[in-house]
Amino acid sequence: MKPTAKTPMKVTKSLYQRELRTQSSSSSEQAEEANVVAKAKDPVHVFCRIRPLPSDGDLSCVRVRNSTTVILATPEQVLGNKQGAQKETQYIFRHVFEPQTSQQDIFSAMAQPLVKNLIKGRNSLLFTYGVTGSGKTYTMTGDTRHRGIMPRCLDVLFRTISDYQAKKYVFKPDRLNGFEILSEADALLERQHEMNQRFKGALKRKDSDPEIASQASCDLTPLRGIDEDNMYAVFVTYIEVYNNSVYDLLEEGNIQKTLQSKIIREDANHNMFVHGVTEIEIKSVEEAIEAFQTGQKRKRMGHTVLNAESSRSHSVFNIRLVQAPTDSQGEQVLQDKRTITIGQLSLVDLAGSERSSRTKNTGLRLREAGNINNSLMTLRTCLEYLRENQQQANAAPKKIPYRDSKVTHLFKNYFDGEGQVSMIVCINPRAEDHDENAQVMKFAEMTQEVQIARATPIKADLGLTPGRRKANKMFKIAVNNLNELGHSEAKKLDVDIGLVYTLGPDFPQYKIDSPQAESAIQELMQYLLLRIEKGKELGLFTIGDRFRLHLMQMEKENLSLRCELASLKAVYKQERDRSSALENKIRVHESSIDVLNNKVKNRERQIDDLTRQLRGQQTLLDKKEQEKEHQKKKFDSKLAVEMDKRNRLHELKHAKLQDKIRVKDEKLRLLSNIIQSDELPKRLRRSQSLDNLSEANNSKEQRPAIESVQITPATTEMATTRNDLYFTPRVGRGMAAANKRHRRSRSTGEKWIEHRAPNPVPLGTVLQPYLKNRKSVTKLTDMKDLTGQRANKYLLVSQEADTDGDVETKLFKGNIIPTCGGGAQVVFDDVECLKQKSPVPSPNRKRPSAGGNGASSHMNTALAALSTINTINTIELASRCNVGIEGHIVKRTKI
Numbered sequence: 001m002k003p004t005a006k007t008p009m010k011v012t013k014s015l016y017q018r019e020l021r022t023q024s025s026s027s028s029e030q031a032e033e034a035n036v037v038a039k040a041k042d043p044v045h046v047f048c049r050i051r052p053l054p055s056d057g058d059l060s061c062v063r064v065r066n067s068t069t070v071i072l073a074t075p076e077q078v079l080g081n082k083q084g085a086q087k088e089t090q091y092i093f094r095h096v097f098e099p100q101t102s103q104q105d106i107f108s109a110m111a112q113p114l115v116k117n118l119i120k121g122r123n124s125l126l127f128t129y130g131v132t133g134s135g136k137t138y139t140m141t142g143d144t145r146h147r148g149i150m151p152r153c154l155d156v157l158f159r160t161i162s163d164y165q166a167k168k169y170v171f172k173p174d175r176l177n178g179f180e181i182l183s184e185a186d187a188l189l190e191r192q193h194e195m196n197q198r199f200k201g202a203l204k205r206k207d208s209d210p211e212i213a214s215q216a217s218c219d220l221t222p223l224r225g226i227d228e229d230n231m232y233a234v235f236v237t238y239i240e241v242y243n244n245s246v247y248d249l250l251e252e253g254n255i256q257k258t259l260q261s262k263i264i265r266e267d268a269n270h271n272m273f274v275h276g277v278t279e280i281e282i283k284s285v286e287e288a289i290e291a292f293q294t295g296q297k298r299k300r301m302g303h304t305v306l307n308a309e310s311s312r313s314h315s316v317f318n319i320r321l322v323q324a325p326t327d328s329q330g331e332q333v334l335q336d337k338r339t340i341t342i343g344q345l346s347l348v349d350l351a352g353s354e355r356s357s358r359t360k361n362t363g364l365r366l367r368e369a370g371n372i373n374n375s376l377m378t379l380r381t382c383l384e385y386l387r388e389n390q391q392q393a394n395a396a397p398k399k400i401p402y403r404d405s406k407v408t409h410l411f412k413n414y415f416d417g418e419g420q421v422s423m424i425v426c427i428n429p430r431a432e433d434h435d436e437n438a439q440v441m442k443f444a445e446m447t448q449e450v451q452i453a454r455a456t457p458i459k460a461d462l463g464l465t466p467g468r469r470k471a472n473k474m475f476k477i478a479v480n481n482l483n484e485l486g487h488s489e490a491k492k493l494d495v496d497i498g499l500v501y502t503l504g505p506d507f508p509q510y511k512i513d514s515p516q517a518e519s520a521i522q523e524l525m526q527y528l529l530l531r532i533e534k535g536k537e538l539g540l541f542t543i544g545d546r547f548r549l550h551l552m553q554m555e556k557e558n559l560s561l562r563c564e565l566a567s568l569k570a571v572y573k574q575e576r577d578r579s580s581a582l583e584n585k586i587r588v589h590e591s592s593i594d595v596l597n598n599k600v601k602n603r604e605r606q607i608d609d610l611t612r613q614l615r616g617q618q619t620l621l622d623k624k625e626q627e628k629e630h631q632k633k634k635f636d637s638k639l640a641v642e643m644d645k646r647n648r649l650h651e652l653k654h655a656k657l658q659d660k661i662r663v664k665d666e667k668l669r670l671l672s673n674i675i676q677s678d679e680l681p682k683r684l685r686r687s688q689s690l691d692n693l694s695e696a697n698n699s700k701e702q703r704p705a706i707e708s709v710q711i712t713p714a715t716t717e718m719a720t721t722r723n724d725l726y727f728t729p730r731v732g733r734g735m736a737a738a739n740k741r742h743r744r745s746r747s748t749g750e751k752w753i754e755h756r757a758p759n760p761v762p763l764g765t766v767l768q769p770y771l772k773n774r775k776s777v778t779k780l781t782d783m784k785d786l787t788g789q790r791a792n793k794y795l796l797v798s799q800e801a802d803t804d805g806d807v808e809t810k811l812f813k814g815n816i817i818p819t820c821g822g823g824a825q826v827v828f829d830d831v832e833c834l835k836q837k838s839p840v841p842s843p844n845r846k847r848p849s850a851g852g853n854g855a856s857s858h859m860n861t862a863l864a865a866l867s868t869i870n871t872i873n874t875i876e877l878a879s880r881c882n883v884g885i886e887g888h889i890v891k892r893t894k895i
């Protein structure tokens with residue numbers, strides 16, 4: 001039956017606490033019951049093992065009747081000697097093992113129950129008893145091929161506790177036969193110290209001995225019934241009692257070292273122990289066997305005639321299993337020394353008993369034999385007295401001489417106190433050993449009558465949840481699995497040990513037909529009682545009803561939930577359809593959005609292109625605008641100049657007309673005067689001279705153009721006088737130049753010189769307004785400096801003679817203005833008039849003399865230069881004109 005370590009569907013905390021209270025209230029009852037059970041006693045279990053005959057020729061004096069009965073026959077009977085005392089003695093033991101019984105069978109029948117006791121914290125003693133060479137050591141230790149009880153016990157023990165072993169040094173011997181619990185940190189320090197010692201070589205550890213390994217390996221199955229909430233540790237001691245002295249076989253130091261005898265003491269629990277004995281914590285069966293073999297080497301071996309390797313001492317191999325409960329989470333050992341439970345299994349290989357007359361021992365061997373026999377005798381005496389005391393309860397108890405021998409002293413607590421004692425009587429069936437065998441069997445039979453109190457360690461109820469350690473372990477495995485599956489949040493989970501409960505340990509194994517049936521049945525009864533109690537505590541018997549009720553409620557809930565689920569499913573289906581329809585719509589819209597997005601992108605690209613083009617156009621427009629502005633400014637300035645010129649022209653025209661009117665008025669006045677007086681013939685003569693002058697002027701048309709510059713208002717006046725008094729001078733034709741007409745006229749006595757200026761200045765009318773603005777010659781000279789290679793001032797010179805013969809030189813100054821056609825024209829904006837008086841006033845003198853004053857000379861030079869220039873179209877031409885007139889650019893224009 002498996003242990004009931006289940007996780008219920010739901011155990012509320014209150015229920016768990018109530019269960020705990022119930023548990024604690026019933027703990028006193030349990031203790032009482034345990035006391036009752038503790039009062040039960042078991043006899044010493046005596047087994048008989050008959051070894052095979054040492055040699056084929058040997059006669060056997062032993063016959064096995066059945067599994068519990070053995071018959072010992074006298075040698076005479078064996079030999080068929082009718083004359084000798086023929087006697088058959090029958091002995092009954094718990095079990096009789098025939099010679100062919102295997103080591104495993106011996107272990108299973110005898111030792112395995114003791115290992116179970118050990119796991120449950122009970123003490124057990126197993127010792128071999130028999131004549132030298134009867135197979136005691138073989139049974140207890142065995143050899144590499146036939147492993148004895150001891151290695152098998154260790155093997156099955158480690159297999160059972162392997163998953164529940166505490167780390168090394170968590171339990172530490174307190175040297176008073178007890179243990180203390182070290183904290184995890186202290187235990188770690190101890191482990192590190194041991195490791196350091198090992199590195200330094202202080203602790204020499206051999207590699208795994210193949211012989212040991214072979215002894216360690218076996219196919220034993222682990223035992224059940226272990227308390228899985230406890231931590232376990234195994235400690236061993238190995239001592240020998242030699243010549244009634246106790247020696248520690250595991251004492252550290254050289255093997256050859258002489259061992260010091262130890263004393264036996266009693267601990268607080270009235271258990272006997274060897275004070276100061278070396279107790280080694282072992283973690284595997286190999287370590288234990290290694291320790292055992294180390295002790296074996298120290299064991300004093302003597303050779304007797306009867307047995308080549310006879311044990312001359314009693315050896316005791318103690319296995320102690322220390323266990324303590326884990327904490328509430330089932331992880332660490334509870335740090336409470338009182339919770340420690342110690343179980344002890346003492347495996348004793350007693351020295352062989354023999355009569356010295358047979359062994360022919362002398363000296364030391366004789367003394368050894370004496371001591372051996374003495375100790376065995378003491379054992380016998382103790383057990384006899386004990387039996388008597390037990391059987392005669394009313395009689396005064398005999399004092400049991402435990403202290404007479406170290407062996408009995410050491411095991412006093414087994415006989416006086418609690419535990420289980422098993423003895424295996426080894427019988428060598430040789431006829432020669434009949435007498436010794438008879439003694440042994442007699443003693444063994446008697447020993448069976450000794451009752452030993454059954455040990456039932458009371459387990460303190462700490463209120464800890466059974467199964468917590470397993471639950472913790474499973475929880476960790478589950479967390480690891482979740483972690484591996486990628487659920488990182490699993491790390492944060494805390495295990496709730498409160499959800500775990502158990503009805504108790506495993507169901508015990510039993511066989512009704514076995515010799516131990518009686519005790520097994522009792523054990524089973526105890527187990528069932530405990531389970532029933534536990535069931536009551538957990539309320540398992542009412543759980544059924546509650547569970548049924550709960551189940552019905554659940555069914556109802558389930559039904560309503562199903563209905564709800566069905567309606568929800570319908571709603572869900574509806575929603576799902578709607579959702580899928582919406583999804584389709586979304587998909588359609590998404591695709592149209594994509595199309596629109598593409599369109600938008602295309603449009604954006606187009607807009608960008610257009611924007612770039614617009615920018616280009618704008619730039620061009622700006623450029624054109626600037627150009628237009630520039631042109632406008634240019635034309636504005638030009639217009640202003642033109643307007644100015646026109647105004648001036650009008651003024652000039654006006655002045656000229658005024659002059660003409662005045663002249664005409666004068667003429668009219670003169671004519672009227674003449675008509676009225678005799679002055680007419682004089683006036684006609686004068687008129688004749690004027691006509692001559694006019695002809696002279698006409699003849700000068702063949703002269704260079706420079707001379708034609710000398711147009712004077714007088715010329716106009718004369719023309720007017722000659723042709724028509726009301727003649728309008730043709731100076732207004734200067735406007736024809738604006739029409740870009742290129743013409744030359746000699747009509748009406750006026751001379752037109754080739755020109756390109758848009759606004760030719762009628763010099764005859766221009767001179768008059770500028771007379772008042774006369775400038776000096778010096779000013780003209782200043783202009784030289786201003787006219788460099790790119791001079792823009794131009795000079796027009798004209799000379800004329802008035803009626804008094806004075807020569808008047810006019811200097812017209814103007815600017816070059818480029819024309820639209822790429823040419824240039826000169827616009828005059830200033831005029832200077834220089835007058836040179838004739839030394840003899842004469843109306844016929846029209847020209848200034850060649851050798852005039854400085855200004856006249858200068859003007860002459862200018863005029864000479866001017867005569868070489870016909871027209872100036874461009875600035876370059878103007879620059880070219882620069883040559884020859886000392887930097888003056890002299891422009892000849894229409895005259």
Ligand SMILES: Nc1ncnc2c1ncn2[C@@H]1O[C@H](COP(=O)(O)OP(=O)(O)OP(=O)(O)O)[C@@H](O)[C@H]1O
Nearest residue numbers: 051052132133134135136137138307310311351352
């Ligand atoms: N049951 C057995 N089957 C086979 N061989 C056995 C058996 N018992 C003992 N022997 C052999 O008998 C010899 C002596 O056995 P063992 O040393 O165990 O005797 P013993 O009782 O321990 O003697 P002593 O008391 O002098 O130490 C060994 O060689 C052992 O192998």
